[in-house]
Amino acid sequence: MVLSVISFVSVTLFAQSNKSFLSAKDSDPVKMGWMQGFPPPKDKIVNAEDGSFFNFPALRWSVANMRQLMPTVEVSRGLKAPSPLPYQLDPNIDTLQFLPWGQKNRMTWEASLWENYTDGIIILHKGQVVYERYFGALNEDKVHAVMSLTKSFTGTLAAILVAEGVLDENKLVSFYVPELKNSAFGDATVRQVMDMTTALQYSEEYANPQSEIWAFSAAGNPLPKPKDYKGPVGYYAYLETVKRDGEHGRSFGYKTVNADALGWIISKATGKSVPTLLSEKIWSKIGMEQSAYYQVDALGTAFAGGGFNAGLRDLARFGELILNKGKWNGRQIIPAAAIADIEKGGSKEAFAKSGHPLLKGWSYRDMWWITENKHGAFTARGVYGQTIYIDPVAEMVIVRLASQPVADNSNNDPWSLPAYSALANYLMSKK
Amino acid sequence: MVLSVISFVSVTLFAQSNKSFLSAKDSDPVKMGWMQGFPPPKDKIVNAEDGSFFNFPALRWSVANMRQLMPTVEVSRGLKAPSPLPYQLDPNIDTLQFLPWGQKNRMTWEASLWENYTDGIIILHKGQVVYERYFGALNEDKVHAVMSLTKSFTGTLAAILVAEGVLDENKLVSFYVPELKNSAFGDATVRQVMDMTTALQYSEEYANPQSEIWAFSAAGNPLPKPKDYKGPVGYYAYLETVKRDGEHGRSFGYKTVNADALGWIISKATGKSVPTLLSEKIWSKIGMEQSAYYQVDALGTAFAGGGFNAGLRDLARFGELILNKGKWNGRQIIPAAAIADIEKGGSKEAFAKSGHPLLKGWSYRDMWWITENKHGAFTARGVYGQTIYIDPVAEMVIVRLASQPVADNSNNDPWSLPAYSALANYLMSKK
Numbered sequence: 001m002v003l004s005v006i007s008f009v010s011v012t013l014f015a016q017s018n019k020s021f022l023s024a025k026d027s028d029p030v031k032m033g034w035m036q037g038f039p040p041p042k043d044k045i046v047n048a049e050d051g052s053f054f055n056f057p058a059l060r061w062s063v064a065n066m067r068q069l070m071p072t073v074e075v076s077r078g079l080k081a082p083s084p085l086p087y088q089l090d091p092n093i094d095t096l097q098f099l100p101w102g103q104k105n106r107m108t109w110e111a112s113l114w115e116n117y118t119d120g121i122i123i124l125h126k127g128q129v130v131y132e133r134y135f136g137a138l139n140e141d142k143v144h145a146v147m148s149l150t151k152s153f154t155g156t157l158a159a160i161l162v163a164e165g166v167l168d169e170n171k172l173v174s175f176y177v178p179e180l181k182n183s184a185f186g187d188a189t190v191r192q193v194m195d196m197t198t199a200l201q202y203s204e205e206y207a208n209p210q211s212e213i214w215a216f217s218a219a220g221n222p223l224p225k226p227k228d229y230k231g232p233v234g235y236y237a238y239l240e241t242v243k244r245d246g247e248h249g250r251s252f253g254y255k256t257v258n259a260d261a262l263g264w265i266i267s268k269a270t271g272k273s274v275p276t277l278l279s280e281k282i283w284s285k286i287g288m289e290q291s292a293y294y295q296v297d298a299l300g301t302a303f304a305g306g307g308f309n310a311g312l313r314d315l316a317r318f319g320e321l322i323l324n325k326g327k328w329n330g331r332q333i334i335p336a337a338a339i340a341d342i343e344k345g346g347s348k349e350a351f352a353k354s355g356h357p358l359l360k361g362w363s364y365r366d367m368w369w370i371t372e373n374k375h376g377a378f379t380a381r382g383v384y385g386q387t388i389y390i391d392p393v394a395e396m397v398i399v400r401l402a403s404q405p406v407a408d409n410s411n412n413d414p415w416s417l418p419a420y421s422a423l424a425n426y427l428m429s430k431k
Numbered sequence: 432m433v434l435s436v437i438s439f440v441s442v443t444l445f446a447q448s449n450k451s452f453l454s455a456k457d458s459d460p461v462k463m464g465w466m467q468g469f470p471p472p473k474d475k476i477v478n479a480e481d482g483s484f485f486n487f488p489a490l491r492w493s494v495a496n497m498r499q500l501m502p503t504v505e506v507s508r509g510l511k512a513p514s515p516l517p518y519q520l521d522p523n524i525d526t527l528q529f530l531p532w533g534q535k536n537r538m539t540w541e542a543s544l545w546e547n548y549t550d551g552i553i554i555l556h557k558g559q560v561v562y563e564r565y566f567g568a569l570n571e572d573k574v575h576a577v578m579s580l581t582k583s584f585t586g587t588l589a590a591i592l593v594a595e596g597v598l599d600e601n602k603l604v605s606f607y608v609p610e611l612k613n614s615a616f617g618d619a620t621v622r623q624v625m626d627m628t629t630a631l632q633y634s635e636e637y638a639n640p641q642s643e644i645w646a647f648s649a650a651g652n653p654l655p656k657p658k659d660y661k662g663p664v665g666y667y668a669y670l671e672t673v674k675r676d677g678e679h680g681r682s683f684g685y686k687t688v689n690a691d692a693l694g695w696i697i698s699k700a701t702g703k704s705v706p707t708l709l710s711e712k713i714w715s716k717i718g719m720e721q722s723a724y725y726q727v728d729a730l731g732t733a734f735a736g737g738g739f740n741a742g743l744r745d746l747a748r749f750g751e752l753i754l755n756k757g758k759w760n761g762r763q764i765i766p767a768a769a770i771a772d773i774e775k776g777g778s779k780e781a782f783a784k785s786g787h788p789l790l791k792g793w794s795y796r797d798m799w800w801i802t803e804n805k806h807g808a809f810t811a812r813g814v815y816g817q818t819i820y821i822d823p824v825a826e827m828v829i830v831r832l833a834s835q836p837v838a839d840n841s842n843n844d845p846w847s848l849p850a851y852s853a854l855a856n857y858l859m860s861k862k
Binding site: 035038039040045046047048049065067068069070071072073074076078079080081082140141223224234236237264267268273289290291293296298299300301 | 466469470471476477478479480496498499500501502503504505507509510511512513571572654655665667668695698699704720721722724727729730731732
């Protein structure tokens, strides 16, 4: 298995049970002693060379230490003082009960955190921190790999640029990236890429060694290529090779390469890299506590589909910025129109064709998952349990970072999504 | 050439002229376009694989972007607000004149910055910033490789631990690191390692492919080892192989491995990694603006001999902390005894045997270079022109980060050290 692979796993894959793995408590990476000692014992060394850093339970250490395993590029918070989050902790949340999907017995909020191998979780209600906990290798002053949450950052940046008039969503991709003219992306619109309704011959099915995911991953791997390697070098070069399969605009297809193509598009449109854009538009603007970072390929290109790493509280600040339609402390930081575009959702019809049995009635817009529930909740999702969940009606933002044994979020959705709904109802019931 | 090599170059090597290279202005890395574009043109790509990232002029980009080329580990600034430096800029410094060593004509301060391929320079006088400039790839919100300045951080940490009674400088190295018992370090004292008076069969002579520097570098290189590689993996494993050559304590010998052995010693003595120690003792304590980082080997060991990267102003804050004998804003952050130990200097006799023709009468203590001049100035030094220069009498701290074409500081000392003395006199003459 090669570097930076697993972050692309589609949520439709690996519908496996956690039950055959060590429990969250038993797999605590600090307790297990990964990379502890001078030097660490041989069986506790995690490195990127053979890809085993992404295997559970070593993964539980890796998610909080990605920069130690590979090259990265900073997303600067700037040099100003952080903007403190107000606290109003609610001790009753841990005992809040909910019914997990498909289960007969109710479960407490706290128990769900262990069920989901949570590394960090924070809840904002009306802009105040009502709950915050850290587990495993994460701390308040560390960052965590957010996997495919990264896509929602790429999509938000694109939505901002559209709202600013810098990016035309109706233009063909080849208008911005001539290099993609002969690829599947060439005759797709920017909007189709933003909503992943492109028709691509591209599979993220891991079980199949012929899946395109492996070639994409090999191209993006920043380690030196094997001598007999003949494939493309870097994410961009790979994107040029993607072939069309069907007609664009018909069906949602969750494929990581769309996010990387979008990263390329917004970089060409602005002359700035994705990390620079994210720093300039957001990360340096809302009092982040920590700089964040992206994994990069051998050409320095940030992995816009899955390579972002950030602090728990800072992700909550970002969620709050989105909840507040782009305002932070009363100042409009990003255009309200960009957030409105996310919230209006995508085509439910296109989404329904994509086969996400647990996410019935949802849609996808600007690289966010739209629940289309009564609260208009929408969410950024990444494998192994990464989530930003925004409920506008309950004025609630949840960020959860995790390191589940199994990539596919269908392994935690039944213990997460109903918990979030129960929490929203509880918070709304408070005076 | 392999990764993270050049940072070990001894200051006695490469007494070459800059004259055959592009000028500082012509080699400006932004103007040259290194790593610019999506993707960058082939001839402007800098990567670590073949080591060419350390070749001038690409080096001028690399020094400000090391994390993009290799794995790193953070030195956290913590989460508090930065402590602002007061400003009292002095516009007359640029025109200050001095006579470079061995030259007939005087030169202005500003001209010396170009002569020395300066990337960033800051001067504090009585705690106020009187001068600050950035060039090339460096900015106020970026960090820069400090090369062997790293050693002075390792030495300062050791001096702190000695002052705190955590580390006994008279103990043998093998007391703290049993793994080093059969190496040259085994029967050296901690103090001998701190002052580099160990007798080691270890050459940093680059021209000779048999030099031990190459094996050390190969061991520390975090990239996957070639299939036929039989050597040690990681800095620690290399240190175990170093053989003794002569008697410890007789002569100063500037050898990077001492700093890495010291990093190991202080980690064993405290149970904490060097980056963690630096964060806990200093980086999170004096209002740093940016987190810093170390390059690491494949086992996650920070390169305590040359792998540190930090921001210009933060290095100035560190210099000011040392100048103020461990106090910051009136609070004692690190023991005054540790600074006093640095300032008292090392054995001039031991130093004289080491052959640094430009540094006559100097000594070396706690991995700092002691000028032994009338002002009691002392300095941290790294190849390609990195400097922290502290003049206690003039109450002056200078930090210069640079990317000279040639590693050896004898290429910039003649245009630097007399400029610093002239500046000290000028500042002292001000009311």
